[in-house]
């Protein structure tokens with residue numbers, strides 16, 4: 333956990349009405365999620381005056397909703413209604429709140445795999461993101477975010493059966509490392525952690541930035557990067573009321589030294605486009621780890637919500653065929669859409685909720701899509717998993733179904749169109765031969781990458797190896813949108829480390845000059 | 846309540862009826878939550894909900910061969926219509942049932958009586974607050 337010494341105090345401004353509000357800072361950061369908070373905190377630690385603008389409100393744990401509907405309204409971007417456009421509709425879950433997706437995620441922490449860094453090196457990025465630099469940043473994050481393996485009350489039957497079933501099948505299995513301090517396993521990470529255990533950036537790095545003198549603007553969507561003569565000199569935006577969504581006062585922030593964008597893989601590219609930046613690769617290279625879950629129905633109570641939602645995982649299949657398996661507790665409200673039928677059969681199916689366990693496979697997908705600014709300013713994501721991705725997902729769900737039966741389930745609910753709603757142990761051939769059509773599967777996207785990818789070649793990237801936007805001075809991208817590849821593991825730790833490495837470098841260079 | 850909001854409530858009630866073990870969804874809660882969505886949810890979501898309810902109402906002819914609105918069907922036939930719509934070969938038609946289940950599930954699953962029958966902790970109020978200073 334971060335222990336703060338009182339230094340100069342910053343300030344926080346939420347929704348404002350009235351005349352234009354003007355600010356000035358050394359660095360301006362857009363977005364308070366994994367990337368923005370990590371970069372902002374690094375610059376604030378180096379003694380720079382930082383202003384961070386976040387489009388969502390700043391909710392403290394006591395402000396978090398209890399219900400899933402409340403989470404959709406108060407924490408998720410667009411009430412969770414953002415979807416891909418392609419040959420099927422895939423929901424994209426993102427946050428619009430201080431802390432970004434770290435506020436609603438499961439806080440799983442995985443170090444950047446060496447093979448990913450080697451792949452980046454082959455793209456000309458090896459000089460900056462060395463194993464040493466990333467390792468040092470991740471050591472610091474591990475300490476600051478109280479990273480530890482899930483244990484005790486965080487485990488619960490769902491996570492334990494998942495581990496045992498993996499072991500019984502001779503698969504790699506581990507309790508997840510998580511950024512949580514004294515997690516009591518309330519199973520509510522998706523609604524924000526009311527127990528103050530999860531170390532999301534709204535309760536860690538952002539308050540630290542403020543303690544170090546930063547100005548934090550919440551309810552403050554940035555509409556444009558302010559450019560003058562090929563140089564980023566600030567940002568412009570307009571406060572927006574979190575409830576009525578009415579626009580309030582405009583704001584302008586002048587950046588003395590630079591602007592860092594971390595508005596997420598769905599937000600950064602559209603913001604750069606809106607700012608008039610025209611680069612051939614802007615919006616391209618959108619990638620993800622689309623995933624799907626399979627529910628096991630057991631003869632006795634599992635109580636899925638006892639324990640952390642994602643307390644155990646396996647990287648057995650990370651390299652081939654390219655997926656990560658995880659336990660996943662879903663609230664009753666969400667599981668309703670995964671049970672077949674309508675009316676009485678649907679509710680009768682849901683009567684078994686306390687006997688259900690949900691496990692998921694996140695695919696290291698080959699698909700590449702794009703993200704653009706839509707007509708009304710919303711992101712338009714074009715993305716369709718490939719046939720190979722579907723084959724991987726099918727193999728993943730088959731593995732998970734077998735694990736469920738190994739663990740004692742009496743049936744599984746595959747949620748695949750064209751298959752029976754419920755499969756017994758003798759019915760797995762249905763899953764083996766499930767149709768390879770995107771429209772048949774219930775995917776969801778939570779791990780996103782690209783749109784403003786880094787690279788050594790300006791024709792195939794948007795930012796260079798130091799995350800500076802090609803052709804624009806003093807403008808950097810420090811979030812998931814800069815990652816040029818998928819990772820095959822949970823991305824928060826990599827995004828934060830990348831942002832820290834770049835921010836530290838900026839700070840050192842500025843100090844020298 | 847506007848007619849399309851009332852229709853949405855009705856279809857959601859059909860989707861999540863009472864069973865031998867579980868009580869019916871609280872009508873007032875359903876009404877309040879649908880109205881909340883109509884007030885605060887993005888336009889796209891509201892339209893998707895109303896359109897899904899309307900499609901449910903008008904398509905029994907495509908699923909069970911009855912040229913009648915779903916309101917005129919008995920509960921058994923209506924459920925058969927719902928189940929067939931959920932498995933319809935036209936992707937966009939079956940997505941409407943997903944939408945109804947997503948929205949209905951969020952309301953039904955938060956109903957204190959349903960939660961109590963499933964031995965789940967009742968939810969408190971969503972404070973809906975945020976830090977202003």
Ligand SMILES: Cc1cc2nc3c(=O)[nH]c(=O)nc-3n(C[C@H](O)[C@H](O)[C@H](O)COP(=O)(O)OP(=O)(O)OC[C@H]3O[C@@H](n4cnc5c(N)ncnc54)[C@H](O)[C@@H]3O)c2cc1C
Nearest residue numbers: 363365367387432433437438439440554811812822823824
């Ligand atoms: C449900 C869920 C579970 C997940 N679980 C895990 C996990 O357990 N472990 C893990 O490693 N990863 C997990 N992830 C993924 C991880 O949280 C994200 O990859 C990571 O947070 C992305 O960081 P980011 O900085 O790119 O974007 P975000 O964290 O999304 O932050 C972007 C921020 O920018 C703000 N913003 C956007 N546009 C603007 C604008 N115009 N002006 C001002 N602000 C703006 C947004 O409101 C948001 O707060 C999960 C994601 C989700 C959705």
Ligand code: SF4
Nearest residue numbers: 515516518519521525
């Ligand atoms: S499982 Fe509960 S206590 Fe643990 S981090 Fe998630 S919300 Fe917090």
